[in-house]
Amino acid sequence: MNSENPTSPPPASNQLRNLLVAIAAIILTTALFFGFQAQQSSTSLDAVAAAAMPIDEALANDKPTTIEFYADWCSSCQSMAADNLSLEKEYSDRMNFVMLNVDNTKWLPEVTKYRVDGIPRFIFLDRANQAIGDTTGAIPREIMAANIEAAIANQPLPHNSISSDRTSPITEPKAADISQPRDHGTKS
Template sequence: MDELLIEPGSAKDKTSQVTETSSNTAFPEFPNKNINKQIAVASTLAAVGLFLSTRLDFGVSLKDLSAAAVPYEEALSNGMPTVVEFYADWCEVCRELAPDVYKVEQQYKDRVNFVMLNVDNTKWEQELDEFGVEGIPHFAFLDREGNEEGNVVGRLPKKYLLENVDALARGEASVPHARVVGQYSSAESRKVHRVVDPRSHG
């Protein structure tokens, strides 16, 4: 079989020279539009994924927690230890801690009651006084008989909440973090947030 020889100066040889020359030029190449599209799509997907994961993690609202909470009267009579959270919808720290509270609640809800008492509801005035609520969120940890074993006020590490709830669930005589005060909202703010019936003004 005859071999095909390409002589210098032939058409095929010139093509290869042109290709070599163009790849070595200093002219900037036009960006590949497909790569730009792929980067844009990947960036968008990453942003959506980040949003969704944040939404899933922080998507638990105080309203969700309140809806899932055990009624206070039931919690005091069912023979299980109880965590009472005094909160308000306007309380930033309360909202911030909601996902952590939810995770702990999901882990222990079969062994510990989780009660949510809104400080804006005048129905809970007696409990606010009884538990000495001055800042929110205010977490009170009660044993099976309803005796307060400790309380944590304000922003707390999830670890503290978890360890206290775990101690309650195991029937320990006390909770490891019995008196902790972090950054909190003043419960006195509830007076500003009370809704006054406009009909009561002449």
């Protein structure tokens, strides 16, 4: 009797099949890796912030200014990063672009002054550093460009004081609780 099973493939074809499966798995893994990399935003908030001008420099020259209040955790801020970087590159010779991270307490006076309660928040200043408009939330590039062009031309902003539904609310930092465990309920 023949002990070999006639339905099982010979060992050489098993090795070839296993090799083809391994190659296909490597190709699929590589394709998935590069596919996910391409889906991620190629522009980060850090890149936009690095291209931005320091606020003291912006307020010292005679160009209008756009101040963006943002945070690294803000998905709307991240979604606008590529558009904002392209706007900075296109208009930086005629407009100042400033980025202030709301998580940095250094900017608390500006956050308070401009009443920032949601991000991204854009404040538009004229050449004399007076607020001439604002937008809050993820704003389309075309609207931002129209506001920038109007500010440069010293014209009223066509899209002034608008808010989108894609904002990230922020709250003021809470004061530290300095009460002592035995302070509750005792009277002097």
